[in-house]
Amino acid sequence: MKLEGQVRIPSGCAITAVISREGKRMTGERIAQAMKPMHDRSNGLGGGFAGYGIYPEYKDFYALHMFFNERATRKDCEVFLKERFEIVKSEIIPTRKIPEITDEPVIWRYFVAPLKSVLASLQLDEKEFVARTVMKINTEFPGAYVFSSGKNMGTFKAVGYPEDVGVFYRLEEYEGYSWTAHGRYPTNTPGWWGGAHPFTLLDYSIVHNGEISSYDANRRFIEMFGYKCSLQTDTEVITYIMDYLVRIQGLTLGEAASVIAAPFWSTIADKTDLEDKQKHIYLRTLFPSLLVTGPFSIVFGFNGGLMALNDRLKLRSMVVGEKDDKVFISSEESAIRAMEPDAENIWAPAGGEPVIIRVKDGAF
């Protein structure tokens, strides 16, 4: 079988997200059901979810979710992990056997803390160390793939339709204050478990509907900073761009959005707020290679919040709605109504206009 990265097939997709501003936790079942009205946006070659706040009992440990193609690979990889981390818990991720999901790899999770001695000798901060370890495993261990590596969050993904993937991973057993979901219609790659969305690094996750035309330009730039785009999928590169801009460069989410969905120069020239104008000129000048062109709508998840963003031309649909403490984001209003029939204030953000929702202080 050809895997991600070995072949490129010249997407439609479905994305949905929900967050409680109060930090109230909800199971993953509802968002999985909400993917049903958008069934036709996927083709069964990938579905996935990210849940935030789902591991409160292990909130101080990095939760590594991993695929292994066989048991022996896991054993080898575990030896490597033990050289770098204290593993406080290691277990199979519980799944449900259903006819809709087949050929599953070995799916495992580890709750880990980086060994202080290793951090000291490498002179790295914890997050950078974890990120580099993830890159190393994903590029140097054939048959092993880390698909989630944040604290108190986790992604769950598979080849299949998203509503079935939710059943497979028993998402009704997890409770999070925010969830993102994705149904995949792969256009450039063959569709493998690792290639399903969300794509993650540390607690950052991306679900994406679209097809970015700047992939190679973005990839060449971001790989200069140690990121390795191993899967040829555009979503992976957006995840690394966000990590680079937000974690490494320290940009705000709004600034990062202005880099990847930068307004046209003509739009910047027409801006009347001079400070805003200067800022946009600065960001476009400093990070020209991180402008993401072509159609995309994404939801970027992180500990404590979500950001939704469309490409500057808005070549993909996205709507936002709310009800009480909850905010909903989706490719289609029908999915929002499936989660909350009485959702209010349904609106469509403009292209390049980020929608940032955070859980109130201290609630996650």
Add this chain to the structure above:
Amino acid sequence: MVSIDIKDLEHRELNQRLRAADSDCILTGCRGQRFIAAGMGSHSITIHGVPGNALGAYLNGASIIVCANAQDAVGDTMNEGKIIIHGNIGDAAGYAMRGGKIFIKGNAGYRAGIHMKAYKDKSPVMVIGGVAGSFLGEYQAGGSIIVLGLDAKERRIVGNFPCTGMHGGKMYLRGDCKNIKFPRQVTTRHADGKDLDEIRAHVEEYCSLFGRDPEEIMRSSFTVVSPDSKNPYKQMYVAN
């Protein structure tokens, strides 16, 4: 009048039921099914709930009434008939329509009226009661787009880059549009009495559908946008 609960129907079966009914229908429990009433030539279909993309695609004479918001590509390539949306509409409304009418009570998303065209005796009309997103009338080749900007507050009546590639038809925007930037190949001017006569019947129909006062709206000034010539791009490819 037949009522069908479509909650658990997917689009193929839904449309089969709709055609088999062969009468006016009320659809309840709609949640995102695509292609509803595609190609239908007669009868009136009232939809409760949010219909999916490509509602009324290739519509050929039937009427569709949506009692909620609608999603993307409503009336894609429609030929004849009427679509009435009691809410907002998503992106690419009236995509390549060449006949019939679409009335939207509220706002339209991006690219409303993209590649709308006219053909022989057919000339499509879209009336947007609220404001429109960017790229309104992109590649418009014919027909009329009317934007009323009702309840717009401080929002601009249309977003960025309206009329990009417009080479036919007319656009009528309420107000003077001083804050809107149009491309070079179109001309804007204040609507005169003749222009207003062209849209009066459509505005009156909008008002009777959604309970507004047509006189008040027609007293406003309108801006008319039309392409500079019949074929503004003829030098771009080959002389013809």
